[in-house]
Each structure stands twice: as C-alpha cells, then as structure tokens.
C-alpha cells in the first residue's frame with residue numbers, strides 16, 4: 001500500500017470468519033440483497049444511520065451494472081442496531097457543553113467491531129469528516145488497490161474522538177464545507193474508487209487520460225454537431241491528424257491547469273525534465 005492509501009488499522013482481525021470462497025457471478029442480482037463475500041472482490045462496508053441511502057447514485061449506470069455483476073460489493077451496517085436502551089440511542093450531549101449531539105463511542109465501537117470481523121488484507125477504516133484529508137485521485141488509486149474499505153458516516157456534531165484514536169481511523173473530507181452527514185461523501189469516495197477497478201468502466205483507457213491521472217486537468221472535449229450555435233469544433237480535432245490532435249490536447253491540458261490550478265501546475269512543472 002502506498003503512502004497515499006489510508007492505512008489498515010492494527011485492529012483489523014487477522015483471521016477470516018466465515019469468508020466464503022465464492023467466485024464472481026455475471027448474473028444480475030438485487031443491488032442491496034445481502035450476499036456472501038466474493039473472494040478477491042473489492043468491497044465497501046458503510047456504517048450509517050441511513051442504510052437506505054445506499055446504493056443511491058452508485059446503483060446507476062456503470063457502477064450499478066458493475067455492482068450487479070459482482071465486480072465490487074457494497075454492504076451497509078445500520079448504526080441504529082447498535083444503539084443502547086429501549087430507544088436504541090446512538091448519541092449523547094457533548095462533554096463540556098455546546099450545541100448538538102455526538103455519536104457515542106460504545107455504540108460506534110460495537111458497530112465497527114461487528115463490521116471488521118472477518119475482514120482480511122488491506123482494509124482501512126475511514127471516517128468521512130470535514131476535518132479530514134481532502135479526497136484526491138491518488139487516494140482513490142490507493143484505495144482501489146486495497147481489498148476493501150470501511151466507511152463511517154457521521155451525523156450531528158460528529159463522533160467521539162476516542163473511537164478515531166482507538167481504531168486508527170483516518171479522516172477524509174469531500175471538501176472545505178460542512179454537510180449534514182457523511183453519506184454523500186462516502187458515495188463520492190466509492191464512485192471515484194470503483195471506476196478504477198478493472199472491468200468497471202467500458203473503456204479503461206479513459207481513466208488514463210482523464211483529469212489528475214497525469215497530474216494535469218483534462219483538455220476540452222467536443223462531439224457532434226460540428227457547429228452548434230455558431231461555435232465550430234476546433235479545426236485540429238476534425239483534421240484526422242492524430243499527432244496534431246494529441247499535441248493540441250496536451251497544450252490545452254497544460255493551459256487549463258496553469259490557469260485554473262496553479263497548485264497542480266507547480267507540482268507538474270517541477271516534475272517536467274525541461
């Protein structure tokens with residue numbers, strides 16, 4: 001696992017408990033029907049108070065088709081099931097006072113241990129959090145090389161800090177803004193990771209050319225009609241000259257990156273031999 005990959009916690013159980021040696025099937029199946037673990041198939045386990053939010057958008061299009069085909073797996077763990085008392089409480093008031101509620105460590109601990117039982121290999125636990133490391137393509141490439149990932153979706157004011165410390169959980173952010181819960185961030189992370197798994201995209205070459213893979217943003221894209229509202233497609237793209245097309249695209253990638261993302265451009269130009 002590279003430095004870009006959230007690391008596997010020391011607490012991950014070493015032994016498998018009931019992992020079945022079942023090979024992927026290409027028969028379509030219900031997306032959220034519990035299925036036995038498929039050996040060697042990347043899996044996302046989501047701890048959430050809103051399991052019905054999944055698969056959400058992940059059930060659509062290429063990620064949905066790949067999920068049906070068993071190219072990746074998704075399991076939700078309902079945090080409420082681990083709640084305490086008659087009302088299955090999962091939260092309590094913040095120690096020291098203040099607004100809102102905090103997810104309890106005992107409830108989270110039980111849910112995490114249940115979720116991680118039987119997990120093998122490289123399997124980080126990530127808490128989606130605005131305090132976390134911002135998501136980027138390198139992180140997703142690292143996660144796609146793992147055996148799977150467990151995602152903890154917060155709600156309210158977040159989770160008791162001791163849980164993060166105890167399980168060596170890493171915090172990952174969707175961006176510098178605050179959402180009401182971690183579910184949308186979890187779906188973004190899964191989408192960006194799953195599309196890097198071989199076979200999920202129809203055309204794997206597209207992940208090699210798209211934004212960030214080479215450290216640059218992507219060049220502009222066009223399609224028919226050749227002219228739209230008085231705007232023609234640039235001549236070079238219609239020339240049929242592959243060398244010139246590639247050169248134009250590279251120049252545009254560089255220009256767009258320089259203009260829009262000086263931070264990326266800085267890293268890229270330091271890597272360039274010239």
Ligand SMILES: C[S@@+](CC[C@H](N)C(=O)[O-])C[C@H]1O[C@@H](n2cnc3c(N)ncnc32)[C@H](O)[C@@H]1O
Nearest residue numbers: 128129154157158173174178179180181182185
């Ligand atoms: C209202 S937020 C809690 C914010 C927290 N009190 C703070 O100020 O950092 C509730 C939950 O939404 C999720 N969340 C909110 N913004 C997020 C972001 N930018 N990236 C990832 N998860 C986020 C986290 O799981 C968080 O526990």
